[in-house]
Amino acid sequence: MAFLRGFGSYLPARIVDNAELAPMVGADPAWLLHATGIEQRRFAADSETVSSLGTAAARDCLNRCAAAASEVGLLIVASGSGERRFPGPATSVARGLGIPGVPAIDLPMASAGALFGLSLAGPLTHQYGNVLVVASEIMSRVVQLEPAGRDTAILFGDGAGACLVSAAGGFAEIRDSVLASDGEFAEALRLHLDAPLYMDGRTIILHASRKIPRAILQLLERNRMPPGDVGTYILHQANLNLITRVAQAVGVPESRFVQNLVRYGNTSSASMLIAAAEWRGNSQEKLAQPVVFAAFGAGLNWGAVLAVPVGNGGR
Amino acid sequence: MGNRARIAKIVKRVAAEPVDPAPGDSLFESGLLDSFSLADLVTELEKEFAIKVPDSDLVPRKFDSIDRIETYVTSRA
Numbered sequence: 001m002a003f004l005r006g007f008g009s010y011l012p013a014r015i016v017d018n019a020e021l022a023p024m025v026g027a028d029p030a031w032l033l034h035a036t037g038i039e040q041r042r043f044a045a046d047s048e049t050v051s052s053l054g055t056a057a058a059r060d061c062l063n064r065c066a067a068a069a070s071e072v073g074l075l076i077v078a079s080g081s082g083e084r085r086f087p088g089p090a091t092s093v094a095r096g097l098g099i100p101g102v103p104a105i106d107l108p109m110a111s112a113g114a115l116f117g118l119s120l121a122g123p124l125t126h127q128y129g130n131v132l133v134v135a136s137e138i139m140s141r142v143v144q145l146e147p148a149g150r151d152t153a154i155l156f157g158d159g160a161g162a163c164l165v166s167a168a169g170g171f172a173e174i175r176d177s178v179l180a181s182d183g184e185f186a187e188a189l190r191l192h193l194d195a196p197l198y199m200d201g202r203t204i205i206l207h208a209s210r211k212i213p214r215a216i217l218q219l220l221e222r223n224r225m226p227p228g229d230v231g232t233y234i235l236h237q238a239n240l241n242l243i244t245r246v247a248q249a250v251g252v253p254e255s256r257f258v259q260n261l262v263r264y265g266n267t268s269s270a271s272m273l274i275a276a277a278e279w280r281g282n283s284q285e286k287l288a289q290p291v292v293f294a295a296f297g298a299g300l301n302w303g304a305v306l307a308v309p310v311g312n313g314g315r
Numbered sequence: 316m317g318n319r320a321r322i323a324k325i326v327k328r329v330a331a332e333p334v335d336p337a338p339g340d341s342l343f344e345s346g347l348l349d350s351f352s353l354a355d356l357v358t359e360l361e362k363e364f365a366i367k368v369p370d371s372d373l374v375p376r377k378f379d380s381i382d383r384i385e386t387y388v389t390s391r392a
Contacts, residue, residue, distance in 0.1 A: 200375075201350050202343070203375055204350075205350035205353070207373055210354065210370070241351050
């Protein structure tokens, strides 16, 4: 068995509201809010990097778990906006945490990266002990902050999240997960090193609005768990309308879906763990009801993870 | 009711607009459909025509006009 021990996050200090962003992209602030539901997002400072954000989120996670960095046996870092082709940010985050020698793996998957990391971390705890999953993105540097890039640029923000997964115990048990990939639509959402982020929104929304509910329902069905028994759904924070549609398709009240898009925008892979860190706060309580994590992103990659209240195996 | 009429009825319901687009008109360019109503449209087509739209066919272009939708649902029948 593998357990969730806790979450952490880091949001850059600079808040960019719609009044500041609107002139950059040649739009009206009221239209920005209406079109996206986003009131503000964070932009990283010039001195910050994907790995520095990730390191800060990792430290926050370890602090909340009362764990030392030296307890980490494996580091997984998800990011689609790393500054280099290679090495990815994982080894830099490990260096920032002061854990030389600990294997550090990159998942350059963008939005679904944290979910895949969380799912893969479970079985890997049996070989490596504590697995720290980090997701970090500086999306403000990969979008076109000018009128030509308006439709994409207005959606994104910067941030990082983290989760510590352990075989020894935690507040919830990772019970099961569903992961899937389909390269047929890889061109619909892509980021080359020498061009801004490209997104065919119609194709992405069409696939996401069908694949996310399907993954959640498949996961719950094979665990014989009605969707109504899940207390909290934590999704990649891509779009408010999408979360509403997923709630309707799954058949549970939208109030069970954690939402923070209005304050941070879409932070790609980081968003799910940032939302989880806000949901969990500094609570030391055991989980009372199951929680489902779900994400969809470039690749296409998507899936869902189910965590349940701990039984006798948890601490 | 023919397929075209059934499709037009679904489009009007999903778009929540009492308009009758010409069969060849782009439903996106006319503003009748957006990213989210497109997903609803596909779901409604599946129900109305008792078809299953596979993921490989989730391409907006296939559903961009009543003509194209008719071609698609006919091919799936």
